[in-house]
Amino acid sequence: MAGQTTLSRFVGKADLVKQGAEGRVYRAQFLGKPTIVKERFRKRYRHPVLDEKLTHRRTVQEVRSILRCRRAGISAPVVYFVDYTSHCIFMEEIAGSSTVRDHIVSTQQANSCKELELQQLAERIGRILAKMHDEDVIHGDLTTSNMLLRCSSQDTESDLVLIDFGLSYISSLPEDKGVDLYVLEKAFLSSHPNTNVLFEKLLQSYTKSSKKSPAVIKKLDEVRLRGRKRSMVG
Amino acid sequence: MQSILCFFFPATMTVVIGFEGSANKIGVGIIRDGEVLSNPRRTYITPPGQGFMPSDTARHHRAVILTVLKEALEEAGLKPADIDCVAYTKGPGMGAPLVTVAIVARTVAQLWGKPLLGVNHCIGHIEMGRLITKASNPTVLYVSGGNTQVIAYSERRYRIFGETIDIAVGNCLDRFARVIKISNDPSPGYNIEQMAKTGTQYVELPYTVKGMDVSFSGILSYIEEAANKMLSSGQCTAADLCFSLQETVFAMLVEITERAMAHCSSQEVLIVGGVGCNLRLQEMMGVMCEERGAKLFATDDRFCIDNGAMIAQAGWEMFQSGQVTELEDSWITQRYRTDEVEVTWRD
Numbered sequence: 305m306a307g308q309t310t311l312s313r314f315v316g317k318a319d320l321v322k323q324g325a326e327g328r329v330y331r332a333q334f335l336g337k338p339t340i341v342k343e344r345f346r347k348r349y350r351h352p353v354l355d356e357k358l359t360h361r362r363t364v365q366e367v368r369s370i371l372r373c374r375r376a377g378i379s380a381p382v383v384y385f386v387d388y389t390s391h392c393i394f395m396e397e398i399a400g401s402s403t404v405r406d407h408i409v410s411t412q413q414a415n416s417c418k419e420l421e422l423q424q425l426a427e428r429i430g431r432i433l434a435k436m437h438d439e440d441v442i443h444g445d446l447t448t449s450n451m452l453l454r455c456s457s458q459d460t461e462s463d464l465v466l467i468d469f470g471l472s473y474i475s476s477l478p479e480d481k482g483v484d485l486y487v488l489e490k491a492f493l494s495s496h497p498n499t500n501v502l503f504e505k506l507l508q509s510y511t512k513s514s515k516k517s518p519a520v521i522k523k524l525d526e527v528r529l530r531g532r533k534r535s536m537v538g
Numbered sequence: 539m540q541s542i543l544c545f546f547f548p549a550t551m552t553v554v555i556g557f558e559g560s561a562n563k564i565g566v567g568i569i570r571d572g573e574v575l576s577n578p579r580r581t582y583i584t585p586p587g588q589g590f591m592p593s594d595t596a597r598h599h600r601a602v603i604l605t606v607l608k609e610a611l612e613e614a615g616l617k618p619a620d621i622d623c624v625a626y627t628k629g630p631g632m633g634a635p636l637v638t639v640a641i642v643a644r645t646v647a648q649l650w651g652k653p654l655l656g657v658n659h660c661i662g663h664i665e666m667g668r669l670i671t672k673a674s675n676p677t678v679l680y681v682s683g684g685n686t687q688v689i690a691y692s693e694r695r696y697r698i699f700g701e702t703i704d705i706a707v708g709n710c711l712d713r714f715a716r717v718i719k720i721s722n723d724p725s726p727g728y729n730i731e732q733m734a735k736t737g738t739q740y741v742e743l744p745y746t747v748k749g750m751d752v753s754f755s756g757i758l759s760y761i762e763e764a765a766n767k768m769l770s771s772g773q774c775t776a777a778d779l780c781f782s783l784q785e786t787v788f789a790m791l792v793e794i795t796e797r798a799m800a801h802c803s804s805q806e807v808l809i810v811g812g813v814g815c816n817l818r819l820q821e822m823m824g825v826m827c828e829e830r831g832a833k834l835f836a837t838d839d840r841f842c843i844d845n846g847a848m849i850a851q852a853g854w855e856m857f858q859s860g861q862v863t864e865l866e867d868s869w870i871t872q873r874y875r876t877d878e879v880e881v882t883w884r885d
Contacts, residue, residue, distance in 0.1 A: 323830055325797035349792050349825040351785045353740050445749040449801050471747065483703065487749035494690075494697040494877075495801070530703055 311390055315341060326362070326470045327391075334384055334394050342366075344391040344470075362470040363391045369441050369472040370395075376439045378432060379454070379465040398465050400455050404429070405448035408496050426502045428464055430509030433488075436466070437481045438514050444471030446488035448495055478516070482523025485510070489524075553616065554623045554857060556850025557603075559639035560631025560659050561683060562590040564599040566610040567847025568621075569854050572669055576613035577840065577847040578606050586719045589712065596634035603642050610846065618650040623862070625853025628656030629874035631684065636870040644868055653862040655853045656869075659844075660685060660876040663810040664696060665855055666848035671835035677804040679795045679823070680876075682811035682844075683708035686791070688750060688798045689876060691884065696876050699798040700750030707787050708813045710754040714783055717762050718769070718776050725843075730780045731816050737781025739774050745786055750797050752790045757783070788819045792826050799832065808835040815842035855883040 318332035318341055327344040334341075344359045346352075363386065373380045382396040404425070411418045429451065436443065443450070445468055454463040475481075485507070492503050507524075511517045553570045565579035582598040584590050611618070626643035629636060640656075647654045664678055678689040678696070686707045688700035705713075708727060715726030720733070744760050746753040761783060768774050774782075795807055807827055809820060820836045827834040841848065859882040 323800075325793070325800040347826070348829065349822040350789045351740050353742070354745065354785065354789060357742075358745065445797070447749065447801060471749065483748055486703070487751055490701075491699065491750060491801070494699045497693045497695070497697070527703065 311387055311392065315343060315390075315392065324468075326468065331397060337384065338397040338399060339384060340381065340395050340397045342393045342395070359391050360388065363388060363393060365472050366469040367393060369443075369469040369474070372439055372441050372474070373436060373466060373469075376435060378436055378439075379463050380469070381465065381467060398452050398454050398467075401452040401465065403449050404451040404453060404464075405495060407453055408448060408499070408502075412496070422502055423505050425464075426506040427509035428461075430506040430511075431513045432464055432466070433485070433506075434510045434513035434517065437484070437520065438516065440474050440476045442473050442475050442480045442484050443469060444473065444484065444487075446484060447491035478519035478523045479527075481516075481520040482527050485520065485524050486527045489528075552622050552854060552858065553620055554625055554655075554850045554854040555610065555621050556657070556662070556846045556848065556853055557607075557624070557626040557639045557643045558659070558662070558844050558846045558849045559599045559603070559635045560627045560629070561635065561844060562595050562598075563844040564603055564606060564635075564639070565844060565846035566603075566606045567845055567850045568610055568614040568616065569847055569850040571854075572851075574847045575616065576610045577845050578609040578613065579843075579845050580606060581724065583723045586721050587716050588722070589716065592632040592634040595632060596638045599635050599638045603639065606846075607642070607646070618646070618652075621650060621652055623653050623655055623853060623857045624650070625655040625657050625849050625857075626868075627659050627662070627849055628863075628869070629871035630659055631870075631872065633870070633872050636872070640868065640870045644865065648865070653857070654865065654868050655856055655861065656863045656867070657849045657852045657856065658874055658876065658879045659849075660687070660689075661696065661879055661881075662848035662852040664689065664808075664876075665852040666841050666845075667808045667810040667835065667837055669851050670837045670841050671808060673806050673808045673833075673835040675804075676806035676808035676835060677795060677799050677802060678808045678810060679791060679814070680811045681707050681791060681809070681813035681819075683712055683813075685811060686752065686754075687876060688794055690798065690802050690804060691881070694881050694884070696879070696881060698875070698877050699801065700752070700794045703748065703751050703753050704755040705758065707752075707754055707791060708811070710758045710787060711783070711813070713758055714761055714765070714779075717765050718779065720776075720780075725812070727813055727816060730784065731818060733777045734780040734784045734818065735777075737775070737777040737779070739778040739782075740785065741768070741774055741778055741782040743782055743786045745790060747790050747793055750794045750801070752794055754787065757786065784816075784818055788816075788822050791819065792822050795823065796826050796830070799830065805830075805832045806835065807832060810837070810842060812843045815839040859883040 318330035321329045330341040370380045385394040450468040452465040551571045558565045562582040567577040568575040624647040680687045686702040712726045
């Protein structure tokens with residue numbers, strides 16, 4: 305109980321960065337390190353039983369998937385500390401980073417010949433996602449807002465960091481991987497109009513990078529046709 | 539630009555009549571510059587345990603459409619000569635009912651010598667919601683028997699950020715109602731909502747959110763399989779199941795709406811579509827909005843449920859921006875996605 309109050313006092317002193325869909329995000333110093341605290345607070349619109357189940361499961365899944373990714377050499381924030389009572393994750397702050405979403409938007413607005421640079425970025429995303437899926441990590445919420453670009457030293461290319469693993473889980477099924485890509489495709493094309501070529505590059509590089517990709521891409525094609533009101537020929 | 543528009547559309551008011559019949563409702567509504575003059579509607583209601591079939595629904599629409607049309611004109615106090623444009627639902631929806639309504643719209647347009655306008659049904663819902671609630675640029679949750687989409691406007695399209703990857707939420711509720719033989723009068727969803735109020739026990743059901751997308755088919759299969767077993771063993775009541783189903787599927791809808799809002803940095807939500815008049819869904823969405831400092835906009839059953847005025851309103855916007863549909867292009871389509879329409883009437 306004492307730990308609980310120390311924790312809530314700590315979070316109370318931290319700066320609220322934003323309220324995402326999953327919870328509140330704070331910036332603080334933890335053991336002298338710049339830290340992001342993600343607090344999954346109680347969602348009052350949900351039934352308490354459902355809320356507790358989802359919140360607990362997602363905190364566990366987020367930490368588990370981050371660790372699995374990092375072990376495989378995929379960049380994700382370092383987890384410093386987890387509190388399962390208050391559903392708080394303390395993790396590394398990715399300093400000097402911007403979201404891929406902002407990066408694409410600003411590059412497009414700049415309107416200079418950066419098309420090639422964006423294509424290289426799309427290919428890099430494809431490679432990293434292929435690696436993640438080869439580790440059987442399904443992200444569950446792939447959007448360009450959930451990928452960060454960390455600027456490193458001048459000469460090397462910036463590091464791509466995956467974040468927000470709250471909806472992630474472990475699965476080796478091509479179906480789950482196909483849906484993961486489908487979710488990204490929809491978020492990508494609705495957030496960035498007229499970028500079909502860019503997403504096509506992403507998928508091509510995904511296909512090249514993973515041995516298991518043929519089955520996943522086949523599922524992706526299937527999922528696209530599923531459901532109602534899809535445009536179809538014939 | 540302004541002067542050219544004024545040349546085509548002098549300062550008189552524009553009156554649009556809208557025909558809607560893409561599912562089991564048939565409605566004719568008249569709109570004059572944002573004012574709903576009339577909006578009568580009939581619903582094809584099937585016995586408990588049954589859904590509505592396309593051919594029977596079309597037969598129902600054929601039998602009543604002229605009566606509804608006459609009501610719409612009388613209630614508005616207008617003659618056909620006062621109408622400026624005839625709008626009808628081009629799709630999406632069930633083929634046979636869509637054809638029936640399109641034929642009547644085409645016929646009256648030619649009889650009266652007025653231009654025709656084919657309207658996307660989903661766009662009709664969005665524009666009607668915007669008109670009634672005055673929401674300026676909301677994230678839209680469109681939930682009905684045939685559709686489940688989270689939509690936001692950008693660059694001349696209503697873009698779909700999230701949607702169901704299988705069946706619509708209303709379809710899930712309707713088919714659950716058939717399993718436990720809940721009445722379809724006035725609608726299965728309404729009766730589930732009323733029964734849910736007396737439910738107390740929360741039965742755990744599958745919860746499937748994939749990013750900004752949702753899936754309902756697994757929940758439906760689960761509850762179809764489990765419902766009668768649980769009811770006959772006295773493990774829970776029908777009211778408990780209604781309650782648990784609503785709590786689960788609505789929590790999923792609120793969650794993907796919140797995710798889309800966070801993704802698009804939006805502070806407004808508009809709920810449209812037949813399921814949108816469910817007060818429990820509105821209440822849950824309201825709580826979420828409060829937590830984020832956002833604003834909720836919703837309408838009641840007159841405008842949430844399919845109606846003619848929504849087609850008239852979207853038609854009015856399109857007509858004002860200079861669109862008409864030529865007779866040879868006045869076909870219908872069962873598949874017509876929200877993001878296929880170029881929005882010529884918004885910046």
